[in-house]
Amino acid sequence: MTQQLLMIEDDTRLASMVGEYLRQSGYGFAHAATGTAGLEALQATPPDLVILDLMLPDMDGLEVCRRIKGRGGDAARTAVLMLTAKGDPMDRIVGLEIGADDYLPKPFEPRELLARIRAVLRRGGNSNGNGGGAPADGHKVMRFGSLEIDRDARAVTVSGNPCELTSYQFDLLVALAERAGRVLSRDQIMEAVRGRELEAFDRSIDVHMGRIRSAIEADAKDPKRILTVRGVGYVFAKQQD
Structure with a gap:
């Protein structure tokens, strides 16, 4: 189509x-x-x-x-x-x-x-976003405590409640979750999503991280899942609720 x-x-x-x-x-x-x-x-x-x-x-x-x-x-x-x-x-x-x-x-x-x-x-x-029909078996679902990331359905839930993310924010979250425990710089994160290097000082990545935190964290001002590493970038915590 x-x-x-x-x-x-x-x-x-x-x-x-x-x-x-x-x-x-x-x-x-x-x-x-x-x-x-x-x-x-x-x-x-x-x-x-x-x-x-x-x-x-x-x-x-x-x-x-x-x-x-x-x-x-x-x-x-x-x-x-x-x-x-x-x-x-x-x-x-x-x-x-x-x-x-x-x-x-x-x-x-x-x-x-x-x-x-x-x-x-x-x-x-x-x-x-509505052409996929019912989910098929064998989805690649990542689970971190109450957080679930379904890569096939492109859906995120916390304690069963859906989280609203743009397609780009979903991919940013997946890129971090797949590298849980590893500190990534802003340009490494954006390169992982877009497949090419971008300016390391492009602050739009911080905007997206803020939106993702608002969607998946209990308190976006005190995040437990996506942590900021000052002067470097972000890390997705392996151990969560």
């Missing part, structure tokens, strides 16, 4: 170029020039991924992302890849805090956009 993409971008020339490239790469593609039109299109037919520009004529792209992630049903599970022409890392951090799955600064190469889209969709598993 063809995966569907929606680009919310007011630069129609750019959207046309990107759309042609992505269609040739095997994706379905739709375009909306405003945030309002994009939200209406998403509500009518939720795509697998939204390519969202930060600067839109009618509303801030961050507000569009917030509304996408705040909706119920399939729309809330739609992955969001933000595009930004701004150099301020705070834009990325805020976007990631409200649920964006990845970001890409402008100008960008179409091939890099395609690679990012594929990576986000691959992390997200089946289209819209």
